[in-house]
Every structure is written in C-alpha cells, then in structure tokens.
Amino acid sequence: MMKLESLIEKALFLSASFSALIVFLITFFLIREGVPALSLNFLTGLEWRPGQEFFGTLPTIIGTLWVVIGAVFIALLIGVPTAIYLSEFAPFWVRNIIKSSVEVIVGIPSVVIGFFGLMILVPFIRNTIGGRGESILAGWIVLxxxxxxxxxxxxxxxxxxxxxxxREASLALGATQWQTITKVIVPAASSGIRAAIVLGVGRAIGETMAVLMVIGNPETPWIPTSILDMTRTLTSTIAIEFSYAEWGSPHQHALFAIGVVLFLLVTALNFVATFVIRRNKN
Amino acid sequence: MSYQINEELLRFRPKMAQDKVIFNDFNLWYGEKHALIDINIAVKSNIVTAFMGPSGCGKSSLLRGINRMNDIIPVARSTGEVLIDGKNIMGSGINVYDLRKRVGMVFQRPNPFPMSIYDNIAYAPLLHDVAEEEELDKIVENSLRGAALWDEVKDRLDDSAFSLSGGQQQRLCIARALSINPDIILMDEPCSALDPIATIKIEALMRELKEKYTVVLVTHNLQQAARVSEMTAFMYIGEIIEFGATRDIFENPREELTEKYITGRFG
Amino acid sequence: MNPVSREKIMKRLLLIAVALSLIILPVILIWVGYNGSGIISIEFLTSRPRLFEYGGIYPQIMGSVYLVSLCTLFGAPLGIASAIYLAEYAPDNRITQSVRFFTETLAGMPSIVIGLFGLEFLVFYLQLKTSLLAGAISLSFMMLPWTIRASEEAIKTVPQEYRAASLALGATKWQTIVNVVIPAAMPGILTGVLLGVGKAVGETAVVWLTAGSGLEAFVPRSLSSPTGSLPMYIYLLATQAHTVEGVQRAYGASLVLLIMFLGVSVSALMARNYYLRRLGN
Known part of the structure; x- marks a missing residue:
C-alpha cells in the first residue's frame, strides 16, 4: 500500500513537471530556430523584405509599441475609474452584474472582436477621420x-x-469620499495597479488575431508617423507570413526570431509583474 | 467555584481499571518548539479520561499522539513510546492506517464530509473493504444508533449531512468514528462549537460510549471534565502537571498550579 | 470649486467610464446576433462550404468540436493531476517553486508563440503534420496552466477538517484525495476546466499554425487530417471574402461560435450550481 502511495506521488510530480518541460521545450526549439536570424541588424534594420532577405524589424517593433501603449492607455482611462466605481460605490448586485459581464468579455473569441473592428471601427474611422481606416487607432480600440x-x-x-x-480614518478626518479615494485608497493600491498595467502590456504584446485584423499589415512596414497609419505588430507578422515562409529558409528563421523576441518580452513583463505584486504582498 | 461531580464518578478508583494507552517518556517537537515534554501517563480502559489546560498547553497534541495524527504535520517529530494494549505504536513495523482504524476521532468543529448521511458513515467501511454491500446498511444503522442519532435521521439517510443541525452533525461525526469499530475514541473539544442543549446530548453520549470504548476527551471546559470524566490530566506548557481521579483533581489538587487553574485564579 | 460639487462631477465621470466598459458586451452580442441570425438554417449548419464563400459550415463546427474535445482529453487530466500535486504533496522547496514559476510562465505565453512551438515541434519535428492531433495538443498546452490554476485553487479551498477526518478514519493520503478532496473541489475544478474549454473554442492563432488553414471542406477523418475550425473560417472570410454571401457566412459562423462559447460558459455555471446543490450548501 505504501508503495502504491509513493508511486502515485511520483506520477503526480511528473504531471506537475510537464508544464516546466513544455516551457523548456518551447525555449529550446524557439532558440534553435530563431537565434541564427537574431542580429543587431535584425533589431535595428528598417527594411523587412523577405524576398530580398532583408529582415529588419525596427518598424514592426515600433508599430507594436505604438499599438500597445495607446491601447493600455485607453484601457486605463476606462478601466481604473470602473474599478473604483465597483469597489467604492457600486451596490452589491450592480457589482455582480458588471463583474460577470466584464468577465464574459475575457472569453469572447478575439477573432470575433477583430471582425467587429473590421466591420464597424475601420469604416467608421475611414469615413469620419480619414485614412484607410485600417490603422493604429483601430488597433488601439480593439486591443x-x-x-x-x-x-x-x-x-x-x-x-x-x-x-x-x-477609509474610516480618512473619512473621520473630514475628507470627502473622493478625497479618500484619490489620496488614500488609490495610492495604497498603487503597486497592485502597477502590476495590473504591466500584465496588461504583456497581454497586449502577445495578442494576435483582433489586432491583426484591423491594422492593415502593409507589405513593407514603415515607422508610423500618425495614428491613422497602417502598421504591423510582432504577432501579426508571424501569423501572416508563416505559411509563405519555406521551411528552413532565412525567412522562417526570421519569423522564429520574432517569436524569441516576443517570448523574452512577455516573460520579462510577467516576471516584473509577479515581482511587483509579491513585493506588495510582503 | 464549585464543581458538580457525578455520583458515579465519585465511586471510581483508578486501580479498578486496566491500562489501555501508556505514554512512556513521550516528547514532541514542532520544528524548534518543544510541544510535549516527558509525558508519562496511563489512560485507563472503559472510562472517560479528560485532558485539560489553557490553550496551547499541548492537550490536543497529546490526544493526536494516540492515533499519530501528528504525523501529518511535516515539521513534527517525536521520541519515546506510546503503547496501546502493550504494543508500541511509534515502532517501525506499525501500519499507521491500521492504527487509525482502531482509534476513532471526533474533531473540534463538526466536520461531516459533503456527502449524504449514509455515505458519511459508509465511507470508512467501504475504504477498508471490511463490509459487503448488505452488511453496510447494518453498520450504518448500528453506528447511528451508537451515536444516538438513528431515530432522528433514519427516514432521511440520503439527505446531505449539511441538512443536520450542528449538534446532529457532531453526533454524525461520532457515528462515523464508530463505523470502523474502534476500541478507543478521541474527542478533541467536541462541544466547543455547540449550544448547551446539544452539548448535554453529546455528554450523555460519552457516558454511554465508555461502556464499550475507551474515551479520551480534550476540553477547555472545566465543568465538562467534572461532569463526564473519571480521570483528568491537567497540562501546562507541554507538561502534565497533575494526573489522577477527577474527584481528586477538582477537590484536592496536589499542585498549586492545578488549584489556581481550577479556581480560576490563573494567569 | 468646493469639494462637494467636485465630488458630484467626479462620480458622473466614473459612471461614464462604467457605461463604456459595460456597453461593449451587449453591443458585440447584438451586432453578431442581428447580422448572423438571418443565415442560420439547418442547411447552413449541416452542409459543407462550396467555392470558399458559399454553402454551410458543418466541417468547421465539427472541426472545432473535435479539436476542443481532444484538447480537453489531454489537458484536463494532466492539469488536475498537476494541481493535486501542487496543492496536496508539493513540499515548499526550490523544485516546487520552479514548477510553479514555469506554470505561470506558460500561462503568460502569447498564443502565437505556442503556435510556433507546435508548428516546429509537433508538426515538423515529430512529423504529426498540420493536423487534428497537432492542433489539439498545441491547444492543450495553452489550456493546461489555466486548468492547473483553477483546480489548485479549488483544491486549496477544501476545508482541512475533511482531510483530518478522513485520515483519522485510517484512510491513506491518496484515498483521502480521491474520495473526499476531489469530490469537494469538483465544482471549482469543473468550472476551471470549462473556462479553459471556452478559451480553446475561440483560439485562432494556435490552430492556424498547427491544425489547418480553415478552408478544409470536410470533417477530419483521422487524427492526422488537417482540420478547419470556426475561428479560422471567420478570419478568412472576414479578411478575404469578396461577396455579400461570404460576409454573411462570417456573421453566421461568429454567431455559432459565440453560442458555443456562451453554451460552455453557461454549463460551467450550471455544473457549479448542480454540484453545490448536491453538496447541500
């Protein structure tokens, strides 16, 4: 009986190690395929022309940053006040409704949100603001x-x-609820909010489909100068080009190198976020 | 402060009973903390023995020494012997699961499993493969009768255990402990979460149970110890200060510490 | 401005933000429902696509069902087993900490990176080809950490008293886990698995790289068949259709996908309630 028990424990440990194994394999295989294409020129080059074997990703990296920073900023503008309302003002039942509706959005397939952006946002931007409609601005909203x-x-x-x-201490000193929120509660929660922002940036960098469908993805990306410009992101480049890249070609290695960059960026951000959260807890 | 000690308890003499559980130089550590220090006592069979003392004195740890439930705490380690019917349960050849089948345990708060009343009782017999399907009904009935719960629940055995009141849940847990047909029943402050009426029922049950089982009770309630136990051990910071017939402990404490505790002049 | 009137203005501004976050879900649901319901018919749901933009979406529906079922078959048991280890056995040491760290890393991994890995490791290195099997396994990599998290949380909320009671009855640790802990944690585990399933149903990037192009006009015949799926089909039609019929089909497929997703979410809630009722809480 004791033998069975320890066998089970070992089997469970193996299952638990499986996630670690996958992460190792991902790291190993991405590096194996991607590193041959990684170079200074890969990160700073301005031209991405796979046909002529130019693999400069700087416009794509800057495009990604544009899209992500704007999107996180918009999400903050709407999200933080909503969270304040939920935690400080909303009655119990309102909070329940809002929280569950917001949680359903998490699961809505990103391709449907991308489709929505393509059919509604893109024409709207084209008709009211100008440009092609497929733009950084559309990417901001969708993301x-x-x-x-x-x-x-x-x-x-x-x-x-x-x-x-x-809260009680601040209110007892004669502060209004709003003063209490801005001077006491938000500062006290700031490291948690910072972690939420960093996680949001990580998630935004890694998001593929919804953004891909509304940002235009020009053949040869350029460094965007306006929010109405089309652009590319790291993820959209991989998704769109992987099926044209011949296996074993420099083009394929370059796409995997983008994967390495993505992997490093997102893992680093998640690491920072967990670190910030942990420091907050202790 | 005076304590009502049962007539029946007054007649009890320790020499009349046999030893059931003997602690020999038993010591227990939780990490660095020395939780039980040189315990040497003999718990007698077919009576109620109470361990009492202020919280943190080690009375629950001592109780858990009898079914080795301290083993599940990773940092716990112990030395010395615990003999049940003369056999050292701390020895290497001991199967702790068989041991726990012989020693039933009832916990501080009622902790029925989230299952039906029937399944709560049938859980252990099925697990240990001791019962055929048809015997199981009998075991369930006997266990519930033994815990004086049968008449209240016999028509709703398939109801969830959580549909019972707190006192009924605790008696269900006693019935569950009886289902494995133990010799010893350990009760770790079984009434601390119950109201007075439910407490009276459980105490009446303890008096019945000792006819067949050896009952060991941990309690912080002095009146309870006086009402139900033949023998009492008073503990303080990991040591047994005094152990003897309940009557003597309450009416003639030998130690000053015991007397202080009994008279409420403690701390 | 005095603090009291500023307070009022601030509250109004908060409500505007709340309205903005609240409006997104109904707008998308109504938009898809309004545009998609017209094309839904028995024929649309049960026939194959023709000429890319015409016909039905039966192979895509079945492809999604197969992919997600297989993915759950791989991911759920592994995830639950990992969670049991982390919650019940794992000593607090370096090894456990790194297992946890890698699980979190996997959870944060962009889906396109998992797709790339599936493409290289499963499709090429293990020579599974672009197929149902490669797609389902890659999806399960994505689902795994979420199942682990939800199950571990559910197992940890099982009161310690249940374990003590079972151990005191002479049950072994494993018997206690199987007979007491897992049943008590079931509502949480089930909800976690179903939420993972919901994620997998809508995932596009991973299946794009590993399962199929989305144009497949047939139901997969074996594990090594390329497999179309609803999200891929929606993507292709949304970006490349040239006719009104094509766009209509994208709306129809979106509606079906949303219904599948909402169906999974609702059954997650119902399963949780059913178990909670049975447990008598």
Whole structure:
C-alpha cells in the first residue's frame, strides 16, 4: 500500500513537471530556430523584405509599441475609474452584474472582436477621420477591449484589498469620499495597479488575431508617423507570413526570431509583474 | 467555584481499571518548539479520561499522539513510546492506517464530509473493504444508533449531512468514528462549537460510549471534565502537571498550579 | 470649486467610464446576433462550404468540436493531476517553486508563440503534420496552466477538517484525495476546466499554425487530417471574402461560435450550481 502511495506521488510530480518541460521545450526549439536570424541588424534594420532577405524589424517593433501603449492607455482611462466605481460605490448586485459581464468579455473569441473592428471601427474611422481606416487607432480600440476586463478585475482586487480602517480614518478626518479615494485608497493600491498595467502590456504584446485584423499589415512596414497609419505588430507578422515562409529558409528563421523576441518580452513583463505584486504582498 | 461531580464518578478508583494507552517518556517537537515534554501517563480502559489546560498547553497534541495524527504535520517529530494494549505504536513495523482504524476521532468543529448521511458513515467501511454491500446498511444503522442519532435521521439517510443541525452533525461525526469499530475514541473539544442543549446530548453520549470504548476527551471546559470524566490530566506548557481521579483533581489538587487553574485564579 | 460639487462631477465621470466598459458586451452580442441570425438554417449548419464563400459550415463546427474535445482529453487530466500535486504533496522547496514559476510562465505565453512551438515541434519535428492531433495538443498546452490554476485553487479551498477526518478514519493520503478532496473541489475544478474549454473554442492563432488553414471542406477523418475550425473560417472570410454571401457566412459562423462559447460558459455555471446543490450548501 505504501508503495502504491509513493508511486502515485511520483506520477503526480511528473504531471506537475510537464508544464516546466513544455516551457523548456518551447525555449529550446524557439532558440534553435530563431537565434541564427537574431542580429543587431535584425533589431535595428528598417527594411523587412523577405524576398530580398532583408529582415529588419525596427518598424514592426515600433508599430507594436505604438499599438500597445495607446491601447493600455485607453484601457486605463476606462478601466481604473470602473474599478473604483465597483469597489467604492457600486451596490452589491450592480457589482455582480458588471463583474460577470466584464468577465464574459475575457472569453469572447478575439477573432470575433477583430471582425467587429473590421466591420464597424475601420469604416467608421475611414469615413469620419480619414485614412484607410485600417490603422493604429483601430488597433488601439480593439486591443483596449481585449485587455480591459483583466485590468478592471485586477485593479478592483487591489482596491478592495486596502484595509477598511484606512477609509474610516480618512473619512473621520473630514475628507470627502473622493478625497479618500484619490489620496488614500488609490495610492495604497498603487503597486497592485502597477502590476495590473504591466500584465496588461504583456497581454497586449502577445495578442494576435483582433489586432491583426484591423491594422492593415502593409507589405513593407514603415515607422508610423500618425495614428491613422497602417502598421504591423510582432504577432501579426508571424501569423501572416508563416505559411509563405519555406521551411528552413532565412525567412522562417526570421519569423522564429520574432517569436524569441516576443517570448523574452512577455516573460520579462510577467516576471516584473509577479515581482511587483509579491513585493506588495510582503 | 464549585464543581458538580457525578455520583458515579465519585465511586471510581483508578486501580479498578486496566491500562489501555501508556505514554512512556513521550516528547514532541514542532520544528524548534518543544510541544510535549516527558509525558508519562496511563489512560485507563472503559472510562472517560479528560485532558485539560489553557490553550496551547499541548492537550490536543497529546490526544493526536494516540492515533499519530501528528504525523501529518511535516515539521513534527517525536521520541519515546506510546503503547496501546502493550504494543508500541511509534515502532517501525506499525501500519499507521491500521492504527487509525482502531482509534476513532471526533474533531473540534463538526466536520461531516459533503456527502449524504449514509455515505458519511459508509465511507470508512467501504475504504477498508471490511463490509459487503448488505452488511453496510447494518453498520450504518448500528453506528447511528451508537451515536444516538438513528431515530432522528433514519427516514432521511440520503439527505446531505449539511441538512443536520450542528449538534446532529457532531453526533454524525461520532457515528462515523464508530463505523470502523474502534476500541478507543478521541474527542478533541467536541462541544466547543455547540449550544448547551446539544452539548448535554453529546455528554450523555460519552457516558454511554465508555461502556464499550475507551474515551479520551480534550476540553477547555472545566465543568465538562467534572461532569463526564473519571480521570483528568491537567497540562501546562507541554507538561502534565497533575494526573489522577477527577474527584481528586477538582477537590484536592496536589499542585498549586492545578488549584489556581481550577479556581480560576490563573494567569 | 468646493469639494462637494467636485465630488458630484467626479462620480458622473466614473459612471461614464462604467457605461463604456459595460456597453461593449451587449453591443458585440447584438451586432453578431442581428447580422448572423438571418443565415442560420439547418442547411447552413449541416452542409459543407462550396467555392470558399458559399454553402454551410458543418466541417468547421465539427472541426472545432473535435479539436476542443481532444484538447480537453489531454489537458484536463494532466492539469488536475498537476494541481493535486501542487496543492496536496508539493513540499515548499526550490523544485516546487520552479514548477510553479514555469506554470505561470506558460500561462503568460502569447498564443502565437505556442503556435510556433507546435508548428516546429509537433508538426515538423515529430512529423504529426498540420493536423487534428497537432492542433489539439498545441491547444492543450495553452489550456493546461489555466486548468492547473483553477483546480489548485479549488483544491486549496477544501476545508482541512475533511482531510483530518478522513485520515483519522485510517484512510491513506491518496484515498483521502480521491474520495473526499476531489469530490469537494469538483465544482471549482469543473468550472476551471470549462473556462479553459471556452478559451480553446475561440483560439485562432494556435490552430492556424498547427491544425489547418480553415478552408478544409470536410470533417477530419483521422487524427492526422488537417482540420478547419470556426475561428479560422471567420478570419478568412472576414479578411478575404469578396461577396455579400461570404460576409454573411462570417456573421453566421461568429454567431455559432459565440453560442458555443456562451453554451460552455453557461454549463460551467450550471455544473457549479448542480454540484453545490448536491453538496447541500
């Protein structure tokens, strides 16, 4: 009987190690395929012309940053006030409805949100603001929708974690509710909110489909100068080009190198976020 | 402060009973903390023995020494012997699962499994493969009768255990402990989460149970110890200060510490 | 401005933000429902696509069902087993900490990176080809950490008293886990698995790289058949259709996909309620 018990424990340990194994394999295989194409020129080159074996990703990297930073900014503008309302003002039942509706958005397939952006946002931008419609601006909105739910729930969690005694102490000193929120509660929750932002940036960098469908993806990307410019992101480049890249060609290695960059960026951001959260907890 | 000690308990003399569980130089550590220090006592068979003392004195740890439930705490380690019917249960050849089949345990708060009343009782017999399907009904009935719960639940054995009141849940847990047909029943403050009426029922049950089983009770309630136990051990910071007939402990404590505790002048 | 009137203005601004976050879900649901319901018919659901933009979406529906079922078959048991280890056995040491760290890393991995890995490791290195099997396994890599997280949380909320009671009855650790802990944690585990299933149903990038191009006009015949799926089909039609019929089909497929996703979410909630009722809480 004891033998069986320890066998089971070993089997369970193996299952638990499987995730680690996958991460190792991902790292190994990405590096094996991607590193041959990684070079200074890969990161700083301005031209991406796979046909002529020019693999400069700087325009794509800058395009990604443009899209991500704008989207996170919009999500913050809407998400943080929503979280404040949920944690400080909303009655119980309102909070329940909003939270569950926001949580359903997390699961809505990104391709449907991309489709929505393509059919509604893109023509709207084209007709009212100008340009082709497929633009960084459209990417901002679509991506903001994608990261909003997580941002709201993480921010709300950290606001609610602020001890009740802080609120009472501030209110007892004659502060209004709003003063209490801005001067006491939000600062006390700030490291949690910072972590939520970093996680949001990580998620935004890794998001593929919704963004891909609304940003135009020009043949040869350039460094965008306006929010109405079309652009490319790291993820959209991989998705669109992998099926044209011949296996074993420099083009294929270059796409895997983009995967390496993505992997490193996102893992680093997640690491920072967990680190910030942990420091907050201790 | 005075304590009502049962007539029946007054007649009890320790020499009349046999030893059931003997602690020999038993020591227990939780990490660096020395939780039980040189315990040497003999728990007698077919009576109620109470361990009492202020919280943190080690009374629960001592109780858990009898069915080796301290083993599940990773940092716990112990030395010395615990003999049940003369056999050292700390020895290397001991199967701890068989041991726990002989020693039933009831916990501080009622902790029925989230299953039906029937399944709660049938859980252990099925696990240990001791019962055929048809015997199982009998075991369930006997266990529930033994815990004085049968008449209240016999028509709703398939209901969830959580449909019972707190006191009924605790008696269900006692019935569950009886289902493995133990010799010893350990009760770790079994009434601390119950109201007075439910407490009276459980105490009446303890008096019945000792006819067939050896009952060991941990309690912080002095009146309870006086009402139900033949023998009492008073513990303080990991040591047994005094152990003897309940009557003597309450009416003639030998140690000053015991007297302070009994008279409420403690701390 | 005095603090009280500023307070009022601030509250209004908050409500505007709340309205913006709230409006997204109904707008998308109504938009898809309004545009997609017209084309839904028995024929649309049960026939194959023709000439890319015409016909039905039966192979795509079945492809998604196969992919997600297989993915759950791989991912769920592994995830639950990992969660049991982490919650019940794992000593607090370096090894456990790194297992946890890697699980979190996998959870944060962009799906396109998992797709790339599936493409290289499963499709080429293990020579599974672009297929149902490669797609399902890659999806399960994505689902795994979420199942682990939800199950571990569910197992950890099982009261310690249940374990103590079972151990005191002479049950072994494993018997206790199987007979007491897992049943008590079931609602949470089930909800976690179903939420993972919901994620897998809508995932596009991973299946694009590993399962098939989305144009497949047949139901997969074996594990090594290339497999179309609803999300891929929607993507292709949305970006490349030239006719009104094509766009209509994208709406129809979106509606079906959303219904599948909402169906999984609702059954997650119902399963949780059913178990909670049975447990008598």
């Amino acid at each position: 903001a929708i994608m990261i909003l739910p997580n941002l709201i729930s993480l921010t709300e969690d950290s606001l609610r974690a602020v001890p009740k005694s802080y």
